[in-house]
Amino acid sequence: MNSQKNYSFTKPLGFIMLIVLSFLTVHGDVHHYDFVVKQKNYIRLCETKSMLVVNDSFPGPEIRVHKRDTVYVNVHNQGYYGFTIHWHGTNFTYEVILSEEEGTVWWHAHSDWTRASVHGAIVILPAIGTTFPFPQPDEDETIVVASWHKEELTPLIDAADLPASDAYTMNGQPGDLCPCSSDTTYLWKVDLARPICFV
Ligand SMILES: *[C@@H]1O[C@H](CO)[C@@H](O)[C@H](O)[C@H]1NC(C)=O
Ligand SMILES: *[C@@H]1O[C@H](CO)[C@@H](O)[C@H](O)[C@H]1NC(C)=O
DSSP: OHHHHHHHHHHHHHHHHHHHHHHHHHOOOEEEEEEEEEEEEEEETTEEEEEEEETTBSSOOOEEEETTOEEEEEEEEOOTTGGGSTTTTSEEEEEEEOSSOOEEEEEEOSSTGGGGTSEEEEEEEOOTTOOOSSOOOSOEEEEEEEEEOSSOOGGGTTOSSOOOOSEEEETTBOOTTSTTOOSSOOOOOOSEEEEEEOO
16 A cells, blocks of 8 residues: 555656756757848958848857857848859758757858858857866856958859958957058957867
8 A cells, every 4th residue: 555655646747857967968948049141341451342131240150059059140141242152042940959969169151152241259158067177267258259351252263262361350349450450459358269170
C-alpha cells in the first residue's frame, strides 16, 4: 500500500523536474532581428563610394545574445545589386541556434565580395546563470576590423582575387592617419575588447 502511494507520488514529480531542467539547460531566449540591405554612399579616403550595407550601417548591426538563445534574422533586400546576393528577390528568415558557441563571431553576406560591407558582430554572452571564465569586465566594446577598398567590389564578384585594400578600418573608420578621416579620434579604455577581423 505504501509503495503504491510512493510510486504514484514520485513519478509525476520526477517528470515535472525533468521538464523544468531540460527547459533551463537547453532552451534560451528567442530574438528577432530585421536587417534591411541597401546601397548607401560613404565618404572615406576623400572619395565617395556607394556600397551595400545593412541598416545604413558599416559595420552592420551587432547581434548580442546569450549562449543557447535562438536568433531569427529577417533579411529585407532593397539593394539594386540584388542579383549578386544569395537572398535576392524575396525576404528570408534565418534561424540561428547558438547551442555551443560562446564568444564573439561575425555574420556576413554569402556572396563573395558583398561581405566586405555586409557584415557585423555576433556577441554570444555566457548562458543565463553562468559567467565569463574571467572576472566581469568594467566595460565592453566591440571592434570590427575590416578592409576598405576605394573600388566598387560588386562588379568583381566573379574575380578570383580581391585587389589589395586601400586602408583598414576599425568600426568603419580608417583612422586619423588616413586623409579625410573625421577629426575626432575614436578613443576608449576597456578591459574587454572584442576584435573581429575581416581579411
Ligand atoms: C533595421 O532597420 C529596420 C527598419 O528601419 C528596423 O525595423 C530594425 O529594427 C533595424 N534592425 C536593427 C538590428 O537595428
Ligand atoms: C519583404 O519585406 C518587405 C518589407 O521590408 C515587404 O514590403 C514585402 O512585401 C516583403 N516581400 C515578400 C515577398 O514577402
